[in-house]
Amino acid sequence: MPLLVVGTLGLDTVETPNEKRENVLGGSAVYFSYAASYFTSVKLVGVAGDDWPAEHTALLESRQIDMRGVQIVPGGRTFRWRGRYRANMNDRDSLETQLNVIAKFDPVLPEEYRRCPFLFLANGPTALQHKILDQCAGATLRVADTMELWIKSEPERLAELLKRIDGLVMNDSEAKLLSGNENLVTAGHAIRQMGPRFVVIKKGEHGAMFFSKHETYVLPAYPTPRVVDPTGAGDSFAGGMMGYLAEQGNFEPRTLKEAMAYGILVASFTVEEFSLDRLKRIERQDLQRRMEEYRKMLSF
Amino acid sequence: MPLLVVGTLGLDTVETPNEKRENVLGGSAVYFSYAASYFTSVKLVGVAGDDWPAEHTALLESRQIDMRGVQIVPGGRTFRWRGRYRANMNDRDSLETQLNVIAKFDPVLPEEYRRCPFLFLANGPTALQHKILDQCAGATLRVADTMELWIKSEPERLAELLKRIDGLVMNDSEAKLLSGNENLVTAGHAIRQMGPRFVVIKKGEHGAMFFSKHETYVLPAYPTPRVVDPTGAGDSFAGGMMGYLAEQGNFEPRTLKEAMAYGILVASFTVEEFSLDRLKRIERQDLQRRMEEYRKMLSF
Numbered sequence: 001m002p003l004l005v006v007g008t009l010g011l012d013t014v015e016t017p018n019e020k021r022e023n024v025l026g027g028s029a030v031y032f033s034y035a036a037s038y039f040t041s042v043k044l045v046g047v048a049g050d051d052w053p054a055e056h057t058a059l060l061e062s063r064q065i066d067m068r069g070v071q072i073v074p075g076g077r078t079f080r081w082r083g084r085y086r087a088n089m090n091d092r093d094s095l096e097t098q099l100n101v102i103a104k105f106d107p108v109l110p111e112e113y114r115r116c117p118f119l120f121l122a123n124g125p126t127a128l129q130h131k132i133l134d135q136c137a138g139a140t141l142r143v144a145d146t147m148e149l150w151i152k153s154e155p156e157r158l159a160e161l162l163k164r165i166d167g168l169v170m171n172d173s174e175a176k177l178l179s180g181n182e183n184l185v186t187a188g189h190a191i192r193q194m195g196p197r198f199v200v201i202k203k204g205e206h207g208a209m210f211f212s213k214h215e216t217y218v219l220p221a222y223p224t225p226r227v228v229d230p231t232g233a234g235d236s237f238a239g240g241m242m243g244y245l246a247e248q249g250n251f252e253p254r255t256l257k258e259a260m261a262y263g264i265l266v267a268s269f270t271v272e273e274f275s276l277d278r279l280k281r282i283e284r285q286d287l288q289r290r291m292e293e294y295r296k297m298l299s300f
Numbered sequence: 301m302p303l304l305v306v307g308t309l310g311l312d313t314v315e316t317p318n319e320k321r322e323n324v325l326g327g328s329a330v331y332f333s334y335a336a337s338y339f340t341s342v343k344l345v346g347v348a349g350d351d352w353p354a355e356h357t358a359l360l361e362s363r364q365i366d367m368r369g370v371q372i373v374p375g376g377r378t379f380r381w382r383g384r385y386r387a388n389m390n391d392r393d394s395l396e397t398q399l400n401v402i403a404k405f406d407p408v409l410p411e412e413y414r415r416c417p418f419l420f421l422a423n424g425p426t427a428l429q430h431k432i433l434d435q436c437a438g439a440t441l442r443v444a445d446t447m448e449l450w451i452k453s454e455p456e457r458l459a460e461l462l463k464r465i466d467g468l469v470m471n472d473s474e475a476k477l478l479s480g481n482e483n484l485v486t487a488g489h490a491i492r493q494m495g496p497r498f499v500v501i502k503k504g505e506h507g508a509m510f511f512s513k514h515e516t517y518v519l520p521a522y523p524t525p526r527v528v529d530p531t532g533a534g535d536s537f538a539g540g541m542m543g544y545l546a547e548q549g550n551f552e553p554r555t556l557k558e559a560m561a562y563g564i565l566v567a568s569f570t571v572e573e574f575s576l577d578r579l580k581r582i583e584r585q586d587l588q589r590r591m592e593e594y595r596k597m598l599s600f
Contacts, residue, residue: 087482182387184505185525205484205507209522217597220507220518225485257600297517297596300559 003246004113004139006045006132007030007122007235008079009052009070009104014231014274015084020230024047024275025056028122028145029078031232033278035266037063038284039247041248045069045103045112045132047074059276070115074099089227090204109135117141118246121165122235126150126157132166141251143167145238149157151178155298162195166251169200169238184209185216198256200241202234222268222294223267229274233267236279240266240287304439304547305332305412305533306345306432307422308379308402309352309370314531314574315384321529324575325356326469327379328445333531333574335539335566337363338584339547343413343431345369347405349376359368359576368414369476376401389527390504399505409435417441418546420464422535426450426457433464439527441551443467451478462495466551469500469538487517498556500541502534515553519560521595522568529574533567534580540566540587 007029013022033042033271043066050072057067082096105128119136121129121144129144136142142165146208149159151174162168168191178194179187184201188211192199193287198212205227207220241263265287272278307329313322333342343366350372357367363564382396404547405428419436421429421444429444436442442465451457451474456479468491472484478494479487484501488511492499498512505527507520541563548555565587 019512088476089482127556176388182389183525185523189525203506205569206503209523216523218520218523219518223485223509223516223518225483225489227483263598294466295600298519300561300595 001117001246001249002043002047003036003117003120003242004069004136005029005036005120005122005239005242006107006128007032007120007124009048009056010079010081010232011048011051012080012275013082014229016089016229017085018085019274022162023057023080023132026081026179026231026275028124028235030056030197031235031270031276032120032122032239032242033060033065034063034237034279035263035270036063036243036270038240038247038260038266039243039288040118042066042243043069043108044172045075045107045113045115047071047107049101049102051077054139059280067109069107071105071107073101083231085230086295089230092230107131114138118242119143120238120242121145121239125148126154126161129161130157130164135162137170137186141166141245143169143170143238145169145177146174147171148174148177159194162191165196167200167245168196168233169202169241171202171204171234175199175201185211188216188220192289195244199210200260202237204230208237208260208264209237210256212253212256217257219257219264219298222265224268224272225273228272233271236270237263237267239263261291261294262287265294301342301417301549302343303418303420303542304343304345304369304416304436305329305335305420305422305539305542306337306421306428307332307424308344308409309348309356310379311351312380312531312575313382314529316389316529317385317387319528319574323380324383325359326381326531326575328424328535330356330360331421331535331570331576332539332542333360333365334363334500334579335536335563335570336543337365338540338587339543339562339565340394340418342366342543343369343416345407345409345413347371347376347401349373349378349401351456352378359580369407371405371407372402374426383531389530391597392530400419400505404479407431420442420538421540422538423447426454426461429461430457430464433461433496433560440496441466441545443469443538443542445469445534446474446478448474448477454577462491465496467498467500467535468496469541471502471504471534475499475501485511488516500560502537504533506531508537508560508564510556512553512556517557519557519564521597522565522590522592524568524570524572528572530571531575533571535572537563537567538565541552561591561594562587565594
């Protein structure tokens with residue numbers, strides 16, 4: 001089944017302890033879409049300036065990602081993010097975030113987009129996430145991501161959003177902030193009680209946790225020795241997870257757990273190079289191979 | 301098969317964000333032995349002062365832990381540790397460590413102890429660990445723990461120790477320090493190449509990793525919502541792991557992975573209350589039940 005994502009298209013400048021890359025392809029919707037494209041057809045909703053290189057659009061289209069929902073604002077400047085990773089490659093400092101064209105983005109979705117059954121609201125202003133939900137009233141599965149900025153700046157709008165979605169995906173520090181609880185198990189269930197039927201907490205190099213009324217579980221990250229750039233790992237995780245759910249066309253508990261595992265595995269490839277460089281060189285069968293290793297790792 | 305452990309008997313003063321306990325039963329060999337006692341008979345080697353409450357010895361003996369290897373030094377004072385946990389309950393500050401009677405501990409093992417096939421050298425001075433190895437030349441499986449203090453203060457003695465043992469267990473920050481590498485997968489294999497046939501890296505609330513020549517895997521922690529006091533989690537992990545190996549009488553790859561899982565599960569009980577309070581109220585069948593849940597959690 002088709003999957004709709006709304007989120008950022010970005011140009012990232014990333015510094016790691018070993019290397020620096022300037023203005024490389026990034027953004028939550030970009031990582032998400034590429035990761036999901038191994039499983040299903042994706043429709044992307046986003047905005048860019050006319051500094052957005054046409055080759056980026058061509059790359060995403062080569063993966064059957066529908067880019068008709070992307071607005072290019074004449075004279076506008078694309079969202080930019082600059083960050084620096086610490087030695088542990090798990091913590092990072094955001095040095096600069098330029099919203100640019102995103103600040104005034106007010107999407108009107110094409111009719112075909114509105115009928116998309118699977119919907120993911122990647123990180124972005126909560127008001128924008130509400131607008132998308134308004135236009136996709138009939139979606140079967142609505143999942144959102146959020147971040148510190150919105151938890152702190154628009155707590156009420158976010159509280160309303162949580163009542164309108166089926167699932168919420170966020171990282172561990174955000175879950176602690178939103179719930180006011182330092183224990184992730186308690187935090188996950190507290191957030192679930194704010195509205196969503198399930199909550200996923202991403203723990204970076206330590207994997208991800210899942211919470212629903214009847215289930216609590218954690219799956220570890222795939223142990224890759226090669227962590228070059230963690231940017232986009234969380235969005236790739238969400239893309240792999242939602243892509244697999246859309247492919248399977250359901251979100252039964254068993255499918256959700258498999259989807260979590262696929263999310264973890266796509267993310268484990270993403271971090272092995274900068275930007276989408278590693279994902280560009282893998283196919284579904286590479287995910288399949290790593291899944292076999294992963295299942296073996298977890299069975300005893 | 302019987303299991304020998306040498307390590308500390310301690311009196312801990314622990315502060316968590318919610319509570320404080322003074323002079324409670326602790327120490328690496330105590331947590332280790334109690335955890336291992338669910339699986340096998342344990343012989344404990346350690347030292348205490350005459351301030352050591354007889355009830356602690358009685359408690360351990362009630363678990364069939366052989367305390368004949370414990371010296372009580374007349375007029376001596378037992379090892380004491382005082383620590384404070386931060387809000388996340390994973391990081392802690394050691395406020396005070398009094399070695400006391402441990403500083404001059406020079407054990408001579410009873411003949412029966414020397415023939416113990418399974419041996420664990422809990423955290424302690426590297427010179428002391430060497431002395432135990434000298435006396436247990438015929439042990440089948442020799443595993444050690446170490447910590448920052450010894451990595452920094454006795455790097456050469458530790459390098460020699462690594463060549464004399466089969467397995468090393470340590471936490472993530474210690475593994476990074478010892479290997480000089482921030483990626484835990486790379487760190488684990490680098491340490492393995494320093495001598496031991498296998499390396500286990502404990503990641504606290506995030507589980508544990510295993511490294512041997514042919515295997516690399518990570519198992520997550522059991523997600524308990526109830527973390528009251530993490531003290532002794534690492535030693536309980538090691539006790540559960542070694543106890544299970546000793547019970548099974550082998551350390552084949554498959555047994556090692558099951559042992560890792562049991563270590564994780566015993567530790568998940570330890571943190572649910574202060575000191576040994578939670579372990580005192582569980583039996584092997586409680587571990588078994590949690591193991592069933594854990595296996596289910598990891599299968600999909």
